[in-house]
Amino acid sequence: MTKEASSLRWVIIAPEAEVIKWTAAFQKEAPEIVLEVGPEVADPASVDILLLWKHPQGSLASFNQVKLYYSLGAGVDHLMKDGDLLPGVPVCRIVDPLLSFSMSNYILFAVLYYQRKWDKFLKDRKGKIWDHDGITEENIRIGILGLGTLGTDAALKLHQLGFKVTGYSPSPKDIDGITTFAKGQLTEFLAQCNVLVCTVPSTPETKDLLSKPLFDQLTQPTYLINVARGAVQIEKDILDALDNNILSGAFLDVFETEPLPKDNPLWTHPKVQITPHIASITNPEAGVAQIVNNAIAVKGGTDLVHVVDSKKGY
Amino acid sequence: MTKEASSLRWVIIAPEAEVIKWTAAFQKEAPEIVLEVGPEVADPASVDILLLWKHPQGSLASFNQVKLYYSLGAGVDHLMKDGDLLPGVPVCRIVDPLLSFSMSNYILFAVLYYQRKWDKFLKDRKGKIWDHDGITEENIRIGILGLGTLGTDAALKLHQLGFKVTGYSPSPKDIDGITTFAKGQLTEFLAQCNVLVCTVPSTPETKDLLSKPLFDQLTQPTYLINVARGAVQIEKDILDALDNNILSGAFLDVFETEPLPKDNPLWTHPKVQITPHIASITNPEAGVAQIVNNAIAVKGGTDLVHVVDSKKGY
Numbered sequence: 256m257t258k259e260a261s262s263l264r265w266v267i268i269a270p271e272a273e274v275i276k277w278t279a280a281f282q283k284e285a286p287e288i289v290l291e292v293g294p295e296v297a298d299p300a301s302v303d304i305l306l307l308w309k310h311p312q313g314s315l316a317s318f319n320q321v322k323l324y325y326s327l328g329a330g331v332d333h334l335m336k337d338g339d340l341l342p343g344v345p346v347c348r349i350v351d352p353l354l355s356f357s358m359s360n361y362i363l364f365a366v367l368y369y370q371r372k373w374d375k376f377l378k379d380r381k382g383k384i385w386d387h388d389g390i391t392e393e394n395i396r397i398g399i400l401g402l403g404t405l406g407t408d409a410a411l412k413l414h415q416l417g418f419k420v421t422g423y424s425p426s427p428k429d430i431d432g433i434t435t436f437a438k439g440q441l442t443e444f445l446a447q448c449n450v451l452v453c454t455v456p457s458t459p460e461t462k463d464l465l466s467k468p469l470f471d472q473l474t475q476p477t478y479l480i481n482v483a484r485g486a487v488q489i490e491k492d493i494l495d496a497l498d499n500n501i502l503s504g505a506f507l508d509v510f511e512t513e514p515l516p517k518d519n520p521l522w523t524h525p526k527v528q529i530t531p532h533i534a535s536i537t538n539p540e541a542g543v544a545q546i547v548n549n550a551i552a553v554k555g556g557t558d559l560v561h562v563v564d565s566k567k568g569y
Numbered sequence: 570m571t572k573e574a575s576s577l578r579w580v581i582i583a584p585e586a587e588v589i590k591w592t593a594a595f596q597k598e599a600p601e602i603v604l605e606v607g608p609e610v611a612d613p614a615s616v617d618i619l620l621l622w623k624h625p626q627g628s629l630a631s632f633n634q635v636k637l638y639y640s641l642g643a644g645v646d647h648l649m650k651d652g653d654l655l656p657g658v659p660v661c662r663i664v665d666p667l668l669s670f671s672m673s674n675y676i677l678f679a680v681l682y683y684q685r686k687w688d689k690f691l692k693d694r695k696g697k698i699w700d701h702d703g704i705t706e707e708n709i710r711i712g713i714l715g716l717g718t719l720g721t722d723a724a725l726k727l728h729q730l731g732f733k734v735t736g737y738s739p740s741p742k743d744i745d746g747i748t749t750f751a752k753g754q755l756t757e758f759l760a761q762c763n764v765l766v767c768t769v770p771s772t773p774e775t776k777d778l779l780s781k782p783l784f785d786q787l788t789q790p791t792y793l794i795n796v797a798r799g800a801v802q803i804e805k806d807i808l809d810a811l812d813n814n815i816l817s818g819a820f821l822d823v824f825e826t827e828p829l830p831k832d833n834p835l836w837t838h839p840k841v842q843i844t845p846h847i848a849s850i851t852n853p854e855a856g857v858a859q860i861v862n863n864a865i866a867v868k869g870g871t872d873l874v875h876v877v878d879s880k881k882g883y
Contacts, residue, residue, distance in 0.1 A: 363681065371674065536705065
């Protein structure tokens with residue numbers, strides 16, 4: 256089947272580590288397909304499929320006959336902001352079942368890190384302090400901001416584990432056992448939780464969302480977990496909120512600038528946990544089959560899956 | 570209803586912190602009942618109910634007309650090893666639904682601590698190292714040693730989260746979606762997992778179970794999580810297994826001697842995580858109703874719940 260797709264011309268434009276990972280995955284799963292590495296390739300006008308992850312802005316203009324743009328991850332913010340996308344050409348993204356596994360487990364770890372007071376036990380340990388009789392669990396009410404595939408999966412799993420969970424999404428959602436809030440109810444949603452998990456897509460609407468105006472509507476203090484994108488947070492406001500006890504702590508996987516610059520005060524803030532954007536990493540081998548199937552669909556004129564809605568931006 | 574139980578004579582024998590907690594819970598939930606604090610009380614022969622947690626050995630002999638022994642927790646090892654228990658008098662224990670919530674979440678945190686390589690991120694953070702492209706998840710196969718109420722709950726929850734889970738229990742168990750091993754299959758069970766979670770009851774059969782002969786049957790290396798009792802582990806053997814890479818790490822909530830002595834090398838071992846026996850702490854307010862109902866049943870000669878099987882020892 257992959258042979259059919261090998262008559263198309265494929266180009267990948269991504270950071271070197273991604274190129275290495277995806278080239279290996281294609282060689283294993285679809286060895287007939289040749290991946291050329293862009294952006295500089297001969298005769299860009301004859302390229303059919305572009306595989307993209309954080310491509311340099313301006314590098315797409317010469318690919319003027321492309322038939323399919325593919326984001327090599329769940330997020331498409333890096334792609335949708337490019338003004339050179341050809342109108343009417345579909346943009347697809349990877350929907351990897353392992354993404355939910357990893358993302359929900361990451362969120363769970365961050366929730367438990369706070370709820371089970373790991374900072375306290377780490378400190379006690381350094382002093383060889385055996386505090387059996389202290390209060391060892393926080394009484395938490397988790398609010399999931401963003402009920403897409405990943406947010407909903409996390410909400411359901413946290414609920415199954417016995418936690419109190421609510422969720423917010425602009426469009427109304429019906430999720431078993433979970434109270435959800437929709438457009439017009441953000442203030443109400445923010446006031447009733449004390450652990451806020453951000454899983455929104457990165458769009459013009461969500462830019463700078465995690466900032467002072469939102470923090471001021473929270474129960475004080477609230478624990479913040481952000482696994483979405485750095486563009487949705489204002490780090491200066493997070494630091495202010497931590498120092499004013501509006502936030503009890505922050506568990507962050509994403510940052511305004513990545514890699515996080517060495518002089519960023521988040522690195523050393525005692526109430527902040529940091530991971531290098533690894534909450535959920537797309538597994539290329541699972542992604543190759545999806546990409547190839549969509550390429551064949553483009554060629555044959557049949558329906559694609561995992562197409563991005565260009566109006567919503569995700 | 571609690572009035573009926575107030576005509577009985579009640580004595581609690583437990584460490585001071587427990588006495589304070591339970592006295593407060595009885596005052597709130599069953600204020601008619603007077604709890605006398607033992608072991609030294611007037612006329613012990615007229616005492617009906619003994620509430621016990623880590624009572625001094627030898628302190629029960631004078632209570633020679635007692636009608637019910639109650640363990641103020643899920644474990645009864647502290648009680649069953651006492652030779653002064655009156656034959657035929659029931660021993661009950663607290664079965665608190667919140668115990669499963671806390672215990673499973675603790676196990677989950679310990680599993681994720683290892684699977685998501687928290688030690689690595691902690692170390693990277695100190696050096697302000699942004700390692701986005703490293704491998705950030707361990708490929709784990711979890712084995713739950715002990716499929717009682719708590720072990721089964723943890724197994725099911727880990728399975729629902731998408732982990733590969735197996736379990737071992739001396740008597741055969743049938744748990745949806747989980748391969749279980751029974752008596753005669755311990756070796757086979759130990760060889761197929763690389764994260765071992767110990768949730769066995771503490772009995773003469775499980776004493777010193779987590780020791781060299783068992784470790785030698787594991788896939789090397791295996792990550793060890795013990796939330797059972799310190800009596801089931803030999804700490805010298807754990808330290809040897811860590812230093813010989815038979816164990817990749819250990820996440821321990823229980824210890825041979827508690828509080829863990831300050832000169833115990835586990836406190837400072839880089840591959841060991843330590844908590845002060847807090848994986849799951851009985852919530853006294855939920856326990857009071859169970860205790861009172863069983864006291865009324867003893868008085869009326871009706872059936873008790875949560876009675877310990879004296880042959881099995883749990």
